[in-house]
Amino acid sequence: MKLLSKIDSTLNKIETTILIALFIGMLLMAFLQVILRNFFSGGIIWGDILLRHLVLWIGFLGAALATSNERHLNIEILKRFLSEKQRYFVSALTNLFAALICYLLFKASLTFIQFEIANENVIYANIPSWIAEVIIPVGYVMLVIHFIIRILIDIEKAHTNKDRA
């Protein structure tokens, strides 16, 4: 339990740091583009490409943090009728489901990236597009890891809950 929380919080710290850096970059770049476009009649050409990919990166990092903070959007009708212990059990089950789906999405994104590398696609000038897209498989792997940690924490909590009762 302690080790799990430690791994979770270390991962979280790394993700948060990158996320904050990327967001600040995005904020400054987006503002700079508006200034350049409106007052100097022309923005940086690759600026918009960068901004659009930053949305993707920020989205995946935010999703990873949403997992460990249990902030994903979901439907909670049935959960409300369960006891605390049952709730941990169901939560472990749904997190297992999410981990499995993220793993499948990870596999699908590997195929996608391999295809992009094989075709030598570029996003701008001679920058290969896989560099921008690599966040997709990496993001889904991070989600798998976070969901597995959630499952273990749920099981642990269900046990301690039983002991107390």
Next chain:
Amino acid sequence: MSIWIIIAIIILFALLGAPLFSVFGALAIFLFISSDIDTSAVIIELYRIADMPALIAIPLFVFAGYMLAESQAPKRLVNLAQSAFGWLRGGLAIVVLSTCAFFTAFTGASGVTIVALGGLLLPMLIKQQYPEKFSLGLITASGSIGLLFPPSLPIIIYGIISEVSIDKLFVAGILPGLLLITILALYSIREGARTKVPIVPFKWSNLWQACKEAAWEIPLPLIIIIGIYGGFFTATESAAIVAFYVLIVEVFIYRDLDLLKDVPRIIKESMILVGAIISILAVALGLTNYFIDQQVPQALFELVKAQITSQFAFLLVLNCFLIIVGMMMDIFSAIFVVVPLILPIAKAFNVNPVHLGIIFLTNLEIGYLTPPVGLNLFMSSLRFNKPILHVAKSIMIFIGLEIIALILITYFPPLSLWLIELFGVR
């Protein structure tokens, strides 16, 4: 047959509370596999996220909204509204409606309004001797009241999914949004008169003082409205300006928030919401692509056409359907999944896509309030420590009032479309 069993299992997981992105992801993967398409097609669709310039507005506006909510802006704006409307019977209720509308527009009705403003406004209402039930209902209802005003997140997302111009939607929402507020305000004034709440005499000096205090926040809606109506910049550009402006104002001018202590935490908090939204969008794109490929909207249309022939009846059924959707799902998932299915059908019934968007969002706004799963009910119940049933009872009259507004918005399209023509927004 086995297809339906697997779909039923996936839906069961959704009802048990699995993250919705994993549910839509599962559906997308499964449906692609069952049609012999490689699952990497889901990722190809996902990668379209990097092709949507309008999406850039989402993290920027969410950040701006969270910054405002965490600063002293709620206090300053309540103060301003109080000195402007406090002299009316029911004036404080109008203060609640107008400040909540402002905040919901900026924070996208994610429950932030109730958390940030509720603690401030509920004691004020009680102190001015408004009935407790009315006060609780009013604040709960106000938690999503600004949904139709720019730069509301759900409007941006509807625009992205339906490929309707976001600038147009921003303009279209103004009158319907005002209508909603007006109806609730009239009821509040009546309630204020009936319970004989005390009034605060109007003083120019108070208003002037409050204006001065909020001087840096008053221009915020103007940046968006004048910028877009005047054709100076797009929704995405105004997001960049607003986010940067809010950062400077709250950190360096008001000094409400510390650059190193508060801002990183607020970035993290706001980007968690963005991550939750983007992760759903990511897989919903694949799912939608499958639906369109398999001509599901056409099939649905054939089904609908057999039962419904007039636009009037279609809109009626649509509204009932959407309120149920709003009760079950959060607003973002609802837009991602339902809009692509409904849009072609609505077009066939001659419903303008901009008008449809406003109808859609008004319905989901009501969905926030409807038991058993309306988000605002839970936010209020948590924030004010009241049983959910008590909150639900307090909200009933407000649901009724919003349904009246919904009917007007649905059957009187000029409410949504007139300003667009007037300003010639493209």
